[in-house]
Amino acid sequence: MLVFKALESLMTVNGRLPVNVKVLIEGEEEAGGESIDHYVRTHPERLQCDAAFICDTGMPSKQIPALINGLRGIVYTEVEVRGAKRDLHSGEFGGVAPNPLHALALIIAKLKDAEGHIQIPGLFDKVRKPTEAEKEFWQNDPLHINESLLEEMGVSQFSGENEYPPIERISARPTLEVHGISGGFTGDGAKTVIPAVGKAKISLRLPPDLKSEEAFALFERRVKELAPPGVQVTVRNIHGGEAVLVPVDTPAIQAAASALKEVYGKEPVYLRGGGSIPIGALFDEILHASVVLMGFGLPDDNLHAPNEKYSLSQFYKGIRTVARFLQKMGE
Amino acid sequence: MLVFKALESLMTVNGRLPVNVKVLIEGEEEAGGESIDHYVRTHPERLQCDAAFICDTGMPSKQIPALINGLRGIVYTEVEVRGAKRDLHSGEFGGVAPNPLHALALIIAKLKDAEGHIQIPGLFDKVRKPTEAEKEFWQNDPLHINESLLEEMGVSQFSGENEYPPIERISARPTLEVHGISGGFTGDGAKTVIPAVGKAKISLRLPPDLKSEEAFALFERRVKELAPPGVQVTVRNIHGGEAVLVPVDTPAIQAAASALKEVYGKEPVYLRGGGSIPIGALFDEILHASVVLMGFGLPDDNLHAPNEKYSLSQFYKGIRTVARFLQKMGE
Numbered sequence: 001m002l003v004f005k006a007l008e009s010l011m012t013v014n015g016r017l018p019v020n021v022k023v024l025i026e027g028e029e030e031a032g033g034e035s036i037d038h039y040v041r042t043h044p045e046r047l048q049c050d051a052a053f054i055c056d057t058g059m060p061s062k063q064i065p066a067l068i069n070g071l072r073g074i075v076y077t078e079v080e081v082r083g084a085k086r087d088l089h090s091g092e093f094g095g096v097a098p099n100p101l102h103a104l105a106l107i108i109a110k111l112k113d114a115e116g117h118i119q120i121p122g123l124f125d126k127v128r129k130p131t132e133a134e135k136e137f138w139q140n141d142p143l144h145i146n147e148s149l150l151e152e153m154g155v156s157q158f159s160g161e162n163e164y165p166p167i168e169r170i171s172a173r174p175t176l177e178v179h180g181i182s183g184g185f186t187g188d189g190a191k192t193v194i195p196a197v198g199k200a201k202i203s204l205r206l207p208p209d210l211k212s213e214e215a216f217a218l219f220e221r222r223v224k225e226l227a228p229p230g231v232q233v234t235v236r237n238i239h240g241g242e243a244v245l246v247p248v249d250t251p252a253i254q255a256a257a258s259a260l261k262e263v264y265g266k267e268p269v270y271l272r273g274g275g276s277i278p279i280g281a282l283f284d285e286i287l288h289a290s291v292v293l294m295g296f297g298l299p300d301d302n303l304h305a306p307n308e309k310y311s312l313s314q315f316y317k318g319i320r321t322v323a324r325f326l327q328k329m330g331e
Numbered sequence: 332m333l334v335f336k337a338l339e340s341l342m343t344v345n346g347r348l349p350v351n352v353k354v355l356i357e358g359e360e361e362a363g364g365e366s367i368d369h370y371v372r373t374h375p376e377r378l379q380c381d382a383a384f385i386c387d388t389g390m391p392s393k394q395i396p397a398l399i400n401g402l403r404g405i406v407y408t409e410v411e412v413r414g415a416k417r418d419l420h421s422g423e424f425g426g427v428a429p430n431p432l433h434a435l436a437l438i439i440a441k442l443k444d445a446e447g448h449i450q451i452p453g454l455f456d457k458v459r460k461p462t463e464a465e466k467e468f469w470q471n472d473p474l475h476i477n478e479s480l481l482e483e484m485g486v487s488q489f490s491g492e493n494e495y496p497p498i499e500r501i502s503a504r505p506t507l508e509v510h511g512i513s514g515g516f517t518g519d520g521a522k523t524v525i526p527a528v529g530k531a532k533i534s535l536r537l538p539p540d541l542k543s544e545e546a547f548a549l550f551e552r553r554v555k556e557l558a559p560p561g562v563q564v565t566v567r568n569i570h571g572g573e574a575v576l577v578p579v580d581t582p583a584i585q586a587a588a589s590a591l592k593e594v595y596g597k598e599p600v601y602l603r604g605g606g607s608i609p610i611g612a613l614f615d616e617i618l619h620a621s622v623v624l625m626g627f628g629l630p631d632d633n634l635h636a637p638n639e640k641y642s643l644s645q646f647y648k649g650i651r652t653v654a655r656f657l658q659k660m661g662e
Contacts, residue, residue, distance in 0.1 A: 085485025091606025154416025180515030275422025
C-alpha cells in the first residue's frame with residue numbers, strides 16, 4: 001500500500017518512474033508462502049533486477065530510522081499426541097491411561113528448560129558467529145531497545161537465556177516458542193476428561209546458516225525421543241523459511257540509507273530483525289539481488305496480535321522515503 | 332430414572348412401598364454440587380434414615396455384579412498463567428518474553444513425572460493403608476479387570492506408576508490428570524503468537540483420609556513453587572469432594588448383595604470406585620447412614636465422553652435389583 005502510494009506520487013509528479021519497477025505481490029506469507037517460492041524459483045529471468053526492495057520491517061522508534069540487514073528463518077510445526085482410542089473419564093482410567101496433554105507438557109518442558117535453553121542436540125552447531133560490532137551493539141544497547149522491549153511487554157524482567165543480551169536473543173539466537181496448546185475440556189467449570197488427543201503449535205526461529213529443513217529434522221527427532229511411552233506422536237512441518245544476512249555496502253542499501261536520512265533527519269541504524277520474511281532469503285539466493293529491507297513499523301504496532309495498528313505519520317513518511325529511495329536508485 | 336422405575340413398579344404391584352423412602356435429587360453434581368452439600372448439612376433431621384442408597388456406580392461387566400465400598404475424593408482446579416500484558420509476536424519478542432504455555436508445560440511436567448509419580452510434597456502422608464485382602468485382589472485381578480481396561484483404552488500397555496497394580500492406581504492411589512489446556516493459536520495453519528495467558532484444568536483424585544481442602548493447599552503451593560520467573564500464576568479451586576470407605580457388613584449392604592445375587596445369579600464383588608461421588612462421603616459424615624453404592628454402569632459406557640450410553644439390559648435388571656433391594660430392606 002505504502003509502496004504503491006510512493007509509485008503513484010512519482011507518476012503524478014514526474015509522469016514516469018525513475019527506474020524500472022517490477023512488482024511482486026505476496027498474498028500468503030502468513031500461510032507459508034509456497035506459491036511465491038515456486039514462482040521465483042521457476043521465473044528468475046522475468047524477475048531479474050539490481051535490487052529487491054521489501055517493505056515489511058520496522059524501526060526501533062519514530063526517531064530512529066533503520067535498515068534491516070538480517071532476518072531469521074523459521075520452522076513452524078504442529079505436534080500431535082494421541083493416547084487412548086477415545087476420551088476417557090479420569091475417575092475410571094486416571095492413573096493408568098496415557099494422557100496426551102501431560103505427554104505434551106513433558107515434551108515441551110524438555111525442549112526448552114526454565115532458563116530458556118533449547119535442548120535440541122545439533123541445533124546450535126551451524127549457527128553463524130556474529131561480528132564483534134554486532135556483539136558490542138547488543139551488549140551496549142545504544143538505542144535503549146531493552147527498555148522499549150520491557151515496556152512493550154509490560155514486564156519488569158526478561159525471560160530466557162540470561163547469559164545473552166536481549167537484543168541478541170530476539171534477533172540472532174535460535175528461539176523456540178509454543179504458540180498454542182489445545183485438547184480436552186477448556187470451558188468454564190469442570191469436566192474430568194482425559195482427552196484422546198492433544199496438540200501444540202511450536203516454532204523455531206533460525207539464525208543464518210541454520211536451514212529450516214535441517215532444524216525440522218532435529219526438532220522432530222528430539223520430540224519423538226522425549227515422548228513418554230504409551231502415546232503416538234506426529235510432528236508436522238507446517239511451513240519453513242530461511243534466514244538471510246545481507247551486505248550493507250551495496251548501492252541499493254546506500255540509496256535507502258540516504259533516503260531515510262533525508263526524511264528522518266538522521267542516519268539509519270543497521271539491525272537484524274528477529275522475524276522471518278522468507279522471500280528475503282529467496283531473492284538473495286535465486287535473484288542474487290541486493291535485498292533492501294526497509295520498513296516503517298513500530299514496536300507498539302501489536303504485530304500479529306489483537307488491536308494491530310500502523311502509525312499514520314510513519315505511513316506518510318514511509319511514502320516519501322520510498323519515493324526518494326527510488327529516485328536515488330535512478331540517479 | 333432406574334430407581335424411580337423400581338419405586339413405580341413396587342407401587343403398581345403392591346400399592347405401597349416396603350419401606351419409607353426419602354428421595355433426594357442431585358442435579359448439579361458435575362458442577363460441584365454445592366447446593367446439596369449445604370442442604371444435607373443444614374437438614375440432617377429431615378433426611379434421617381437407616382441407609383442411603385446411591386445408584387451412580389458400575390459393574391466390571393454384565394456378568395459380574397458389584398457393590399462399591401469406597402470412592403475417591405476430588406479436587407478440581409484451574410491453573411492460570413499470565414505473562415506479558417498482551418499477546419506478542421515471536422519474531423519480535425521470542426527469546427525474551429515470558430511464555431505462559433511454556434510455563435504451564437514446565438509446571439505440569441514437574442507436578443507428575445514421566446513415570447506417573449506425583450511430585451507434591453506431603454500429598455501421600457495421609458493416605459490410608461489398604462487392607463491385605465484389597466492388595467491381594469489388586470495384585471491377582473481375579474475378574475480380569477486389567478484386560479478390560481486395556482481394551483476400553485485401546486492401548487497395549489498401562490501408563491502411570493508401574494510399581495502399583497493398575498486396579499490400585501484407578502481406585503485407591505492419588506492421581507493427577509490434566510483435563511484441558513488452552514491458550515494461544517490453535518486453529519489450522521500457523522500464527523506466531525506468544526499468548527499473554529494460558530490455562531490448564533487439572534484435578535487430583537483423593538483416596539480416603541486425604542481431604543480435598545488439604546490437597547488443594549498442597550497443590551497450590553507446589554504449582555506456585557514450580558512457576559518459572561516472569562509469570563503470574565493463579566490457582567483456582569473449582570470444586571472439591573471427599574473420599575469415602577464404607578463397612579460392608581451392614582444390613583443394608585447385605586440386602587443389596589442379596590438382591591444382586593437373585594437377579595444376576597452370583598454374589599457381588601466389593602470394589603472401590605476410582606471416581607468421586609461427594610454425597611457418598613456427605614451421607615456417611617452427616618447422616619451416619621449405611622451408604623449403599625450399587626449401580627449398573629459398564630466399562631464401555633463412555634462415561635462423560637462422546638457417545639455415552641447406558642445398556643438397556645442393565646437398565647431392566649437394575650430396576651428389578653433395586654425393587655428387590657427395597658423389599659429385602661422391608662423384611
